[in-house]
Each structure stands twice: as structure tokens, then as C-alpha cells.
Amino acid sequence: MVGDDAPSDGGIPDGARLIRFATAVLGDDAKELAAARDDIVAVMGGAALTDTAAVAALFNAIDRVADSTGIPLEDVKAEATADFRADIGIDDFAAASEKGFSA
Amino acid sequence: MTEISYQDLAWPVRDDITAAHRRTWERLAQPGTWLSGAERVAIAREARGALDCQLCRDRKDALSPNAVNGSHDHTGQLPELEVEQIHRIRTDPGRLSRAWHEGLREAGMVEERYVETVGVIANIVAMDTFTKGLGLDPWPLPAPQPGEPTRLRPVAAKQQMAWVSTLAPQDAIGTADEDLYAGRPTAAHIYQAMSLVPASVKGFFDLVVNQYLPPQAMTDFDNEYRAINHAQIELVAGRVSAINQCVY
Numbered sequence: 001m002v003g004d005d006a007p008s009d010g011g012i013p014d015g016a017r018l019i020r021f022a023t024a025v026l027g028d029d030a031k032e033l034a035a036a037r038d039d040i041v042a043v044m045g046g047a048a049l050t051d052t053a054a055v056a057a058l059f060n061a062i063d064r065v066a067d068s069t070g071i072p073l074e075d076v077k078a079e080a081t082a083d084f085r086a087d088i089g090i091d092d093f094a095a096a097s098e099k100g101f102s103a
Numbered sequence: 104m105t106e107i108s109y110q111d112l113a114w115p116v117r118d119d120i121t122a123a124h125r126r127t128w129e130r131l132a133q134p135g136t137w138l139s140g141a142e143r144v145a146i147a148r149e150a151r152g153a154l155d156c157q158l159c160r161d162r163k164d165a166l167s168p169n170a171v172n173g174s175h176d177h178t179g180q181l182p183e184l185e186v187e188q189i190h191r192i193r194t195d196p197g198r199l200s201r202a203w204h205e206g207l208r209e210a211g212m213v214e215e216r217y218v219e220t221v222g223v224i225a226n227i228v229a230m231d232t233f234t235k236g237l238g239l240d241p242w243p244l245p246a247p248q249p250g251e252p253t254r255l256r257p258v259a260a261k262q263q264m265a266w267v268s269t270l271a272p273q274d275a276i277g278t279a280d281e282d283l284y285a286g287r288p289t290a291a292h293i294y295q296a297m298s299l300v301p302a303s304v305k306g307f308f309d310l311v312v313n314q315y316l317p318p319q320a321m322t323d324f325d326n327e328y329r330a331i332n333h334a335q336i337e338l339v340a341g342r343v344s345a346i347n348q349c350v351y
């Protein structure tokens with residue numbers, strides 16, 4: 001989910017096509033976005049497309065709220081995710097050292 | 104005023120999303136707490152324009168954004184300091200730093216305006232990314248409405264957990280801003296992030312509960328509330344946050 005490799009499904013139904021759409025909607029390739037959109041509609045339906053777009057868009061915004069205000073991750077969440085943050089690369093993000101995680 | 108409608112789309116958009124988008128557009132045009140309606144709309148316009156800024160592109164491509172100097176391509180409607188804030192938050196949020204924020208503060212940034220500006224950017228990003236995802240043009244910005252900002256700072260707000268001052272839930276109890284947390288003594292940090300400007304929190308979370316999930320639905324794994332399930336929702340959210348390099 002963190003890397004640039006071809007999307008896997010994350011063990012979740014239709015995960016690969018959802019990741020493809022989420023990647024495309026943040027990118028600059030209009031054709032790829034259109035293809036990702038069509039793929040979701042064809043397999044999952046139109047309502048799934050609009051709800052996927054809504055979630056992707058909301059998190060594109062909420063990330064900016066978190067990063068621009070400098071809020072820390074809650075202690076309980078940091079402890080609960082400590083064992084896999086480093087493994088999947090989150091602790092290598094530029095913002096990790098800003099939020100007190102080892103980079 | 105632009106009438107936001109998704110009725111002509113080939114795919115169904117939930118009525119609650121459409122309604123939330125209409126409320127967001129109406130709020131955007133109105134005077135806020137620290138910004139006039141004209142300033143709020145100008146910030147939204149600047150946030151859109153940031154995507155075409157050459158300096159922002161060069162910084163995004165650089166190993167460090169601090170390695171690239173220059174001037175932003177901007178609309179000329181806002182002070183340079185606020186243009187820098189808007190462009191960086193819009194185009195490279197994952198590499199914002201406390202030092203960058205402190206630099207803005209030392210250069211004269213007004214903390215309350217900064218937080219309300221974050222709220223405006225968040226709203227425009229949530230709306231514009233949604234329309235982009237559906238293959239639509241962004242909605243035309245609303246015409247600013249006259250009036251003065253209220254300039255009401257929560258009396259119990261203080262510098263504590265974030266780069267900006269926040270209003271802690273327990274400190275809000277018994278104050279005029281108690282309703283922000285509905286009397287609860289705790290809240291997620293993301294909900295507290297913009298609490299220096301309570302109206303910005305309420306406005307943005309109008310989008311959160313409709314584009315994402317209401318609080319009670321987030322952990323109700325016995326029921327599904329959307330056309331994609333909880334796991335699929337979190338997969339999409341996680342992928343977006345990973346691309347944005349958001350550690351929260």
C-alpha cells in the first residue's frame with residue numbers, strides 16, 4: 001500500500017482496483033484515472049465508484065489538516081501500530097521524524 | 104450562487120454528499136471567524152492555482168523543498184506569506200515541518216488566520232478531488248458574501264500538543280465552545296487539530312461524516328453504511344495517506 005509497485009489487493013475484495021483508483025485520483029494521468037474509474041464501475045457498480053471517490057477525496061484533505069497543524073498521533077494508536085509502521089515504510093516518511101517516530 | 108448537483112451523472116451520488124457539498128460552498132462564501140468571505144474564496148482560488156505553480160513543481164521534485172528558492176505563481180489577491188502557506192499545504196503536505204511553521208510565525212503569520220486557512224484548503228481539496236475522481240470539472244467558486252468575521256477565539260485555547268494552539272476537550276467544558284465536543288472529555292487529535300477555530304472544525308467534519316463515515320459507524324463492523332465496506336474504505340484511505348506521506 002505504501003510503495004510504488006503494481007497494486008496488490010491487500011487481501012481485500014477488489015482491493016487492487018480500489019488502490020489503482022486512489023493512486024490515479026492523486027496523480028496527473030487523466031487516461032489512467034478514467035480507466036480506473038471505468039474498472040470500478042464495471043465490476044463494483046456506480047455507487048461504489050462515488051463512495052470510493054468520496055473517501056479518497058476526504059483523506060486527501062484530512063491528511064493536509066493533520067500535516068499542517070502538526071498534531072501528533074495519539075499514544076494508544078502509536079503503540080498499537082509500532083510493530084508494523086517500520087516494516088511497511090511509514091516511519092521513513094519525511095513527516096515521521098516531525099511526529100516523533102524514528103526515521 | 105452555484106447550484107451543486109450530481110443528478111446528471113451516470114452514477115448515483117448519495118444525497119447526503121450533495122447536501123454537504125452545498126453547505127460547504129455556502130459556508131465558503133460567508134465571512135468566517137478570522138477571514139472575510141472574499142478572503143476565504145481567494146484562498147480557495149489560490150489553493151486551486153497552486154497546482155499550476157512552477158515553484159511548487161520544482162520543490163516537489165527536489166530532495167528537499169528548502170533547496171529551491173523562487174516566487175510562487177499566484178493570483179495576487181493574498182499576501183506572499185499566506186500564498187506560501189496555501190501552496191505548500193496544497194502541493195507538498197508530507198514535507199511540512201515545525202521549522203517551516205515557525206518560519207511563517209516569525210514572518211508575521213497570524214495563527215488564527217492560519218488555522219482557518221487550513222480549513223478552507225481542506226474543504227476545497229475534499230470537493231475538488233471528489234469531482235476529479237468522477238471526471239467532472241471543479242465547481243465554480245461561489246461569490247463572496249459581505250460581512251465581518253466574528254474574531255472569537257476560544258478562551259481556553261492554548262499551545263499544547265500541536266504546532267498551532269488547540270482547545271482541549273476538557274478545557275472546553277463550561278465555556279462558550281463546549282458544544283464543539285458535545286461535552287465529551289476526550290476527542291481524536293484530528294478533531295482537535297483546528298479547534299482554535301471551532302467553526303472550521305464543524306465545517307470540515309460536515310464533509311467527514313458524509314464523504315467518509317459518521318463516528319458511530321467507524322467502529323460498527325457489524326453493519327455496512329456505504330457501497331464499499333469498512334475494509335475497502337480503510338484501504339482507500341490508507342493508500343491516499345501513503346501517497347501523501349501522512350503519518351497520522
